[in-house]
Structure formats: C-alpha cells, structure tokens
Amino acid sequence: MIDQTALAALRQDYLQHELSKKSVAANPFDQFSRWFDEAVSAQIVEPNAMHLGTATREGLPSGRTVLLKGYDKTAFKFYTNYGSAKARDLAVNPSCYLHFFWKELERQIFIRGTAAKTTDQESDEYFATRPYKSQIGAWASEQSSTIESRKQLEDHFEELTAKYPEGNVPRPPFWGGFRVVPGQFEFWQGRRSRLHDRIYYEKENGGWKISRLSP
Numbered sequence: 001m002i003d004q005t006a007l008a009a010l011r012q013d014y015l016q017h018e019l020s021k022k023s024v025a026a027n028p029f030d031q032f033s034r035w036f037d038e039a040v041s042a043q044i045v046e047p048n049a050m051h052l053g054t055a056t057r058e059g060l061p062s063g064r065t066v067l068l069k070g071y072d073k074t075a076f077k078f079y080t081n082y083g084s085a086k087a088r089d090l091a092v093n094p095s096c097y098l099h100f101f102w103k104e105l106e107r108q109i110f111i112r113g114t115a116a117k118t119t120d121q122e123s124d125e126y127f128a129t130r131p132y133k134s135q136i137g138a139w140a141s142e143q144s145s146t147i148e149s150r151k152q153l154e155d156h157f158e159e160l161t162a163k164y165p166e167g168n169v170p171r172p173p174f175w176g177g178f179r180v181v182p183g184q185f186e187f188w189q190g191r192r193s194r195l196h197d198r199i200y201y202e203k204e205n206g207g208w209k210i211s212r213l214s215p
Contacts, residue, residue: 014106014190019197021210028185028201028208029073032109035187039102052078053097054089062089063097069126075179076111077118079126081143082174088144090115096180106190111182118177127171135169136160186213 025031039047048068055061064086070077076098080087090096098111127135140157147153164170185201198213 013192014196015192016106017189018191019187019189019199021199021212024187024199024210026208026210027073028182028187029071031187031199031201032071032185035102035105035107035109039105039107042102042104044102044104047100047102049100050076050078051097051099051101052086053099054086055093055095056089057092059093062086069177075181076113077122077126077177077179079118079123079175079177081138081141081172082117082176083145084143087178090178098180098182108186108188110184110186110188111180112184113180113182115178115180118179120176123176124171126177127175132166132169136164138175139164139169139172191215 025034036047046067049065050068051063052066053061053063062085066078066080066086068076069079094115096113096115098109098113100107100109102108127138130138136157139160140153183203187197187199187201189197191197194215196215198215200211200213201208202211203209
C-alpha cells in the first residue's frame, strides 16, 4: 500500500493551455467540436469515451463509461441495451450527466442534460454500421442481468452466430440509442497552481449565457 504522505503529495501542475470567455465559441456545441477535434488530432485513445452519470427515481446515483457515437447542435448520442441499469434509470429519471476527461490535453468537459430514446430509424442505421461480432454481442447479452458463468454467455454467443450469418443480423428490439439534450456545459482547462479556467454555458431565453467559474 502506498504511504499516505506520498499519496497526498501526488499532484501535477497544468501548463499547456488557457481558456477565456473571449476565446470560446458563442455556442457550446461549437466549442465542444473544437475541443473534440483537437483530442482526435492529439491521438488520444478513445477520445469519445465519456462517463455517463444517472440516478434512480429515488436519487441513488451510478456511473459508467460509454462511447459517444454521434452529436449535432442539439444533442449527444450513445447506444445501449434498453434493459441495462443505465437505461432503466433513464426511463424513470431522464436527467443525466456526461463527463469527458482528456488528461493529455489537461481538459475536461461536463454536460448536464435530459435523455430520450433515439428513433427506431436512427438505432437501425447505427446498428447496421457495427462490426458483425458486436451485433451478435448485442443479442447475446442481457445487460446487467445475473448469469451463472462466462461459458453460458459464450455458448449463447455461438448459438446466435449460427442463427444470424454476417450481413443478416437484425437490430434487437431491446437495443437502441439515447439522445442527451444539454442544458448546461462546463469546459475545464487545467492551469498552473490550481487556478484552473472554468467556462460555463447555461441555456437562457433560447440562447446560451456564458460565465466564468472560480476554480
């Protein structure tokens, strides 16, 4: 176990970039796109990985990492099993939280919004682009349910591979997407001496109000 004094001393000073109200885009989706493109150019592994926070009807929180699979100037999209814990949370409490962390660029993005299912057409179109074995995997997994063994899962996968040849896998009716429509964004840029830059967007009167937050 690491010595507690050594643990307390673990820290990194952030020196790469800065962020101001004058430098950011007027629309947070444009600012997201700018930063996302820079994360891709920096060859960050899975720059589309995002932490999704949800809560039950009673407010019990949970989180997990999912992959962003599309966005425009209205929403962010990801896909999942509709029987999963996250989908069950969103069915009763659509408020959710997205968090991107790109440590290589010393940046984070926080997004608070409301989720709703994508259309069947959107889900069908995305499912058709998935690798064959990922399509089979969507059928094989009753996500978040209890299973007896890994072998049970793998045997079911092989059965489905025999049932559905490549190029002929329909989208499972229990699998599809969610669109998260944001109401708030925060762009966080690490700075020296923990005096980080935090630029906050909030929806207001059909537009976006931009503020700076104290670190």
